[in-house]
Amino acid sequence: MINITRKLPDSNFIGDVESMFNLHVDPTDFNDNDLKAMREIDNAELLDRNTGLIKTPYGLCSVKNLSTGCKTVLVYNYCYRSGIKKIINANESGANALATLFDIIDSNNDNDTKLYLIHRNKMYMIPEHDFNVDGKRGRNLCLM
Amino acid sequence: MFNVVKGFPKVVNIDFNKNKYNLELRGRITQLDGNSGSGKTLLCDIIDNIKSDMKYNNEKYPDYFNNIFTFNYMTKYNGVSDLKDLSNSLIVFDRADNVSSDKDLINYVLSDRNNCYLFIARTCLDLGLSPNYICELDNRNGVLVTLYEFEEKGWF
Numbered sequence: 016m017i018n019i020t021r022k023l024p025d026s027n028f029i030g031d032v033e034s035m036f037n038l039h040v041d042p043t044d045f046n047d048n049d050l051k052a053m054r055e056i057d058n059a060e061l062l063d064r065n066t067g068l069i070k071t072p073y074g075l076c077s078v079k080n081l082s083t084g085c086k087t088v089l090v091y092n093y094c095y096r097s098g099i100k101k102i103i104n105a106n107e108s109g110a111n112a113l114a115t116l117f118d119i120i121d122s123n124n125d126n127d128t129k130l131y132l133i134h135r136n137k138m139y140m141i142p143e144h145d146f147n148v149d150g151k152r153g154r155n156l157c158l159m
Numbered sequence: 160m161f162n163v164v165k166g167f168p169k170v171v172n173i174d175f176n177k178n179k180y181n182l183e184l185r186g187r188i189t190q191l192d193g194n195s196g197s198g199k200t201l202l203c204d205i206i207d208n209i210k211s212d213m214k215y216n217n218e219k220y221p222d223y224f225n226n227i228f229t230f231n232y233m234t235k236y237n238g239v240s241d242l243k244d245l246s247n248s249l250i251v252f253d254r255a256d257n258v259s260s261d262k263d264l265i266n267y268v269l270s271d272r273n274n275c276y277l278f279i280a281r282t283c284l285d286l287g288l289s290p291n292y293i294c295e296l297d298n299r300n301g302v303l304v305t306l307y308e309f310e311e312k313g314w315f
Contacts, residue, residue: 031233033233033234033254034233056195056196057195057196058196059196071196073178073198073201074176074177074178080201080204081196082195082196082197082200083195083200083254084194084195084196085195085196106256106281106282107254107256107281108195109192109193109194109195109196109197109281110194111194111195111196112194112195112196133282134281134282135282135283137192137281
């Protein structure tokens with residue numbers, strides 16, 4: 016079940032996932048899920064865990080240059096591993112990052128994490144997932 | 160001379176370290192989105208790199224890079240005062256998803272006739288943009304181009 020809120024949370028909220036990633040997430044702790052997400056979303060390979068060097072289609076750079084969508088997934092993985100239960104801002108994630116994030120949340124059977132998601136310009140058809148959007152439950156939803 | 164406020168649609172070509180962009184701006188305000196990892200933030204980084212490189216190699220790049228300014232809305236923007244001295248410029252805002260709650264910036268952008276704006280964001284910006292001015296960044300044969308989904312007459 017993927018829990019989504021469309022109201023801006025007052026507290027217990029990770030609003031700036033870039034800062035959260037840059038301050039707390041360490042590439043030495045990356046597991047297979049993290050590496051897979053980096054490959055799927057940014058087409059990036061981790062070359063060196065200690066320096067955080069990655070290879071992307073745009074060249075060699077640091078994990079800090081990953082896309083915000085990819086960082087959102089990595090921050091979710093970090094929170095899940097560490098037992099941190101917070102609402103994560105997924106607004107800066109594109110459709111590809113959201114698809115990966117929903118797959119991971121479902122595979123973890125995680126009912127505690129909530130995503131703040133409100134893309135009023137776009138509509139996504141996301142099949143094969145159960146959603147709880149502000150208390151309303153559904154499957155195969157069109158999310159905006 | 161790069162005249163920002165006249166002659167739409169305007170095309171901005173960027174070529175830096177094998178990364179090529181071909182951006183079509185249809186109007187004074189454009190919103191850019193796209194998949195994660197498609198190169199939106201890279202665009203701002205490249206513009207910043209070109210501008211710092213221009214200090215030493217001015218002949219290497221077109222003049223219009225002097226008229227392009229980038230702001231990361233979350234970390235590199237201190238308020239409307241940052242924009243007051245800019246004119247005839249293309250102002251690029253990265254990570255602009257929270258702009259809708261910044262009424263000062265919205266009022267400034269809507270009343271500013273001297274500059275052109277490119278907002279990199281996925282949420283609705285409350286700028287009254289019609290879908291004609293919302294585009295996606297897509298990779299076409301190694302060149303990152305803007306793709307507009309709509310081109311409806313009468314939508315301003």
